[in-house]
Structure formats: C-alpha cells, structure tokens
Amino acid sequence: MAGKKSGGPRKRGKKVRVDLRRNRSKSVRDKSAWTKRFEEGAIEQDDARKSESVRAKGDLSRKRTIIVGDETDEATWRRGTVVAMRGLVAEVDDGQEVWACTVRRLLRTRLIGERHPVAIGDRVRFSAVGGGSRKVSESKEMAEGVIEEVADRITTLTRHYDRRDQVIAANVNCAVICMAADEPTLRPHLIDRYLVAVHIGDMRPVICINKSDLDRDGVAAEVAARYTRIGYTALLTSVTEPRGLNEMRDTLCDQTSVFVGPSGVGKSSLLNSLDRNLSR
Ligand SMILES: Nc1nc2c(ncn2[C@@H]2O[C@H](COP(=O)(O)OP(=O)(O)OP(=O)(O)O)[C@@H](O)[C@H]2O)c(=O)[nH]1
Numbered sequence: 001m002a003g004k005k006s007g008g009p010r011k012r013g014k015k016v017r018v019d020l021r022r023n024r025s026k027s028v029r030d031k032s033a034w035t036k037r038f039e040e041g042a043i044e045q046d047d048a049r050k051s052e053s054v055r056a057k058g059d060l061s062r063k064r065t066i067i068v069g070d071e072t073d074e075a076t077w078r079r080g081t082v083v084a085m086r087g088l089v090a091e092v093d094d095g096q097e098v099w100a101c102t103v104r105r106l107l108r109t110r111l112i113g114e115r116h117p118v119a120i121g122d123r124v125r126f127s128a129v130g131g132g133s134r135k136v137s138e139s140k141e142m143a144e145g146v147i148e149e150v151a152d153r154i155t156t157l158t159r160h161y162d163r164r165d166q167v168i169a170a171n172v173n174c175a176v177i178c179m180a181a182d183e184p185t186l187r188p189h190l191i192d193r194y195l196v197a198v199h200i201g202d203m204r205p206v207i208c209i210n211k212s213d214l215d216r217d218g219v220a221a222e223v224a225a226r227y228t229r230i231g232y233t234a235l236l237t238s239v240t241e242p243r244g245l246n247e248m249r250d251t252l253c254d255q256t257s258v259f260v261g262p263s264g265v266g267k268s269s270l271l272n273s274l275d276r277n278l279s280r
C-alpha cells in the first residue's frame with residue numbers, strides 16, 4: 001500500500017487469521033479440463049509430475065490475514081442486548097432505548113462461517129452513528145449504531161440450515177417447545193428433535209402442548225404425561241379455554257426464555273395471553 005510508509009508512526013491493528021469466504025476458496029483452474037486432456041493423452045505423465053504439486057497444503061492455505069484495528073474509540077462504545085433481527089439490522093436494547101445497528105464489516109469477516117454473526121439475545125458493544133436514525137417501520141424511527149463486539153455466548157439455540165448452523169437465539173436459559181394437541185396434528189417425534197437441540201444448546205427445556213381444548217381423545221394429555229414421567233416439565237395449555245397459563249407463567253418466572261415450535265401451534269397467542277404488553 002502506497003500510503004503505508006509516509007504516515008509516520010501509526011498504530012497498527014492486530015493480525016487475525018480468518019477463513020476464506022466460500023466463493024474465494026473455489027479452484028481457479030478447471031481441473032476437469034486438465035484431467036480430460038490427460039486422459040486423452042495430450043499431457044505426458046512425467047510432465048505432470050514436474051509441473052503439478054498434488055500435495056494438499058492443509059488448513060493454513062485456506063485462511064487469509066486481516067488487520068483488526070480500533071475503528072472507533074472503544075471508550076465510547078455502549079452495551080446492549082439484541083432483541084430483534086430485521087434482515088442484517090439488529091435491534092439493540094441498551095436498557096433505555098432500542099437502537100438499529102448494523103454489524104461492523106470486520107466483525108462480519110471474522111465470523112464469516114456463521115450465517116448471522118449476530119443473533120437475538122447476543123450481548124454486544126456498539127458505537128453510535130453520529131445523529132443518524134433509521135426508519136424501521138411506517139411509524140417508528142430508531143437511533144443508529146454499529147455493532148463492534150459480540151460477547152461469547154453462554155447458551156445457543158441453533159438449527160442446521162443450508163449446510164450451516166444458524167443461531168436462532170443466544171443466552172437464553174429456557175426453551176419452551178410448543179406443540180398443539182391438534183391443528184396442526186401433534187407429532188411427538190418433533191418434540192424429541194427440539195429436545196436434542198435444546199440440550200445441545202445447554203438450555204432447560206419446557207414442553208408445552210397448547211390447544212388442549214382440541215384434545216378430545218386425550219392423546220395430548222398422554223404424551224405430556226409420558227414426558228413428565230421421565231423428568232421433564234410438560235404443560236398442557238389452552239389460550240381459548242383458558243388453561244395452564246398461570247402454571248406457564250410460574251415456570252417462566254425469573255429466566256430468559258425462547259418459544260420454539262412449528263407454525264400455527266399458538267406461540268404468539270400464548271405469549272400475548274401470558275403478557276398483554278407483548279402484543280405490538
Ligand atoms: N383452539 C385453539 N386455538 C388456538 C389456541 N391458541 C392459538 N390458537 C389459534 O391457532 C392459530 C395460530 O396461532 P398463532 O399464535 O398465530 O401460532 P404461532 O405458533 O405463533 O404461528 P407462527 O407465528 O406462524 O409460528 C390462531 O388462529 C389462534 O387463534 C388454543 O389454545 N386453542
């Protein structure tokens with residue numbers, strides 16, 4: 001870089017090795033064409049030995065070095081928790097107001113292996129973008145910021161999607177696995193799949209079978225009892241009756257929880273019934 005030597009003593013950032021982006025790790029050479037020509041006898045075997053190295057260089061060659069420096073003054077960074085994701089914009093609550101934050105490009109590069117380097121529940125440090133505000137809906141504007149740092153996650157709920165692990169929520173203690181007694185049909189094997197993800201993520205699982213008003217043959221009650229017998233908390237709830245909502249409130253008290261489950265089982269309805277302030 002031309003400007004490097006002329007600026008006098010300059011604070012250099014730290015060198016960090018990061019994975020190459022997927023599209024950069026593609027071979028630049030069309031290997032199949034070379035193989036084809038070799039098979040057709042156009043390339044002598046001896047020539048190939050002299051000119052081609054077939055030894056893999058290992059992981060080192062698949063990394064690149066980036067310089068991580070102070071882009072803004074750390075002393076001014078604020079702390080907050082990501083409370084919503086809207087595309088690449090994270091909404092960060094600092095305890096007083098909610099900021100619309102993008103993610104510093106260098107941070108994105110360092111976390112390139114992850115589909116979303118920032119997830120709901122992440123504890124972050126961010127810098128304010130001087131005087132900027134971002135329109136997040138027709139009626140809502142938020143102060144703008146840039147996420148500079150993401151704290152290590154204590155727990156994570158992930159799903160495997162498009163050959164990558166996607167973090168759905170970070171730093172929650174409890175995951176409420178929601179199913180419906182009916183509409184959609186209760187599928188107990190799905191509960192087990194969620195249980196595996198919740199245990200891997202180090203969270204406490206709570207099983208909730210909602211729409212118990214539709215459990216006419218008692219199958220949902222039997223499924224819940226089966227999980228209770230092996231030590232899980234399994235609640236039967238109904239938003240319409242209502243039923244089991246106080247029990248659910250007590251179960252969730254004093255912890256950060258995430259509601260997971262298929263579409264239509266009543267997660268939003270449950271949350272709105274548990275706390276009227278949540279409907280917005
Ligand atoms: N009968 C009955 N219907 C319910 C109950 N809870 C919710 N519903 C209905 O089920 C439908 C789906 O509820 P939602 O709360 O939107 O479901 P959701 O899990 O949030 O769905 P997604 O947002 O798509 O993931 C709505 O029509 C609700 O009125 C219940 O306890 N009993």
Ligand SMILES: [Mg+2]
Nearest residue numbers: 266267268269
């Ligand atoms: Mg919903």
